[in-house]
Amino acid sequence: MISKIEKLNIFPTPVQYSPFLSELMNTNFYFKRDDLYISGGGGSKARMLDYILSKAKSENAEYILTAGGPYSNFNRALALKANKYGLKVKLVLYDKNTHLNDKNLNKRICDYCDIEYIPCEPDNVVETIENEKNKLNYFEIKYYYIWGGGKSNEGVQAYFDCVNEIKSHIDFSPNYFVVPLGTGTTFSGLSLGCEQFMPDTKTIGISIARKRNEIVKVIDDIILDFLKANSYDLHTKSENLKDYIHDEFILGGYGKVNKEYLSFIKEITKNESTVFDDIYVGKALYGLYKLNKENKMLQNKNTVFINTGGIYNF
Numbered sequence: 001m002i003s004k005i006e007k008l009n010i011f012p013t014p015v016q017y018s019p020f021l022s023e024l025m026n027t028n029f030y031f032k033r034d035d036l037y038i039s040g041g042g043g044s045k046a047r048m049l050d051y052i053l054s055k056a057k058s059e060n061a062e063y064i065l066t067a068g069g070p071y072s073n074f075n076r077a078l079a080l081k082a083n084k085y086g087l088k089v090k091l092v093l094y095d096k097n098t099h100l101n102d103k104n105l106n107k108r109i110c111d112y113c114d115i116e117y118i119p120c121e122p123d124n125v126v127e128t129i130e131n132e133k134n135k136l137n138y139f140e141i142k143y144y145y146i147w148g149g150g151k152s153n154e155g156v157q158a159y160f161d162c163v164n165e166i167k168s169h170i171d172f173s174p175n176y177f178v179v180p181l182g183t184g185t186t187f188s189g190l191s192l193g194c195e196q197f198m199p200d201t202k203t204i205g206i207s208i209a210r211k212r213n214e215i216v217k218v219i220d221d222i223i224l225d226f227l228k229a230n231s232y233d234l235h236t237k238s239e240n241l242k243d244y245i246h247d248e249f250i251l252g253g254y255g256k257v258n259k260e261y262l263s264f265i266k267e268i269t270k271n272e273s274t275v276f277d278d279i280y281v282g283k284a285l286y287g288l289y290k291l292n293k294e295n296k297m298l299q300n301k302n303t304v305f306i307n308t309g310g311i312y313n314f
């Protein structure tokens with residue numbers, strides 16, 4: 001029987017032991033190398049897009065409509081992958097983070113792939129999307145709308161299935177998965193996947209920008225939507241996940257850093273021979289290190305950190 005994953009053309013990524021981080025955090029530390037995901041420039045959003053674009057294609061869409069900023073890994077992966085699915089992209093582009101360098105590689109790759117931009121001010125995103133939907137409807141153009149960052153049932157499904165992929169690659173039981181938390185899609189998929197495939201594993205989410213209460217509300221909706229659309233017998237609730245969501249390491253907001261963080265991440269980069277981005281993975285690694293230093297919760301445990309990619313923002 002062909003599994004759902006094979007039908008979707010999902011390419012598994014390796015799980016890799018890190019001697020350096022194992023020693024530093026006194027744990028058995030592994031990376032799930034989703035930064036090496038095979039298409040779309042790699043990363044978690046590229047994995048999600050194989051599910052999302054398959055759905056768009058099954059609904060005969062001609063265009064993908066979405067919104068996001070110049071640093072978005074999701075937009076870059078979309079720009080690189082859409083053509084393969086026979087889809088064109090309209091991107092409502094706004095910039096809430098002008099403190100960052102807008103000449104980054106994600107935006108340059110979007111330019112290179114000739115995606116169509118609809119520029120707007122951060123305060124006008126909702127109206128601009130509605131306006132664009134109205135235009136597409138008026139001209140009877142079939143489109144598929146995706147929330148910024150790929151927040152969707154398909155995105156959740158990608159990481160739900162990913163838990164099963166990890167399970168098939170390892171011969172130990174992880175105590176923790178750890179993931180950078182943005183829209184909450186990856187965290188929700190992993191948490192639900194753990195209930196289904198690895199009930200002894202907990203997922204820790206390290207927020208990179210938003211406060212915990214706000215995230216819990218979003219995750220509540222994400223989980224309810226996913227369970228409504230699927231027939232899994234799962235009982236995970238955002239309420240039970242609250243204690244595994246950390247917002248203490250935001251460092252002032254999206255892409256913001258401090259001196260201590262920078263020296264930590266430089267040290268990790270040199271010792272791991274891998275580049276980590278400042279916005280997502282670097283911050284989550286730093287958060288995990290600080291948490292563990294304080295309460296030693298990883299001590300002698302098996303920890304699998306999901307390297308979700310993002311080096312284009314380096």
Ligand SMILES: Cc1ncc(COP(=O)(O)O)c(C=O)c1O
Nearest residue numbers: 073182183184185186280308310
């Ligand atoms: C590299 C990377 N890691 C993690 C995240 C956060 O994932 P999620 O939005 O599913 O919470 C993002 C979101 O854009 C990302 O680009």
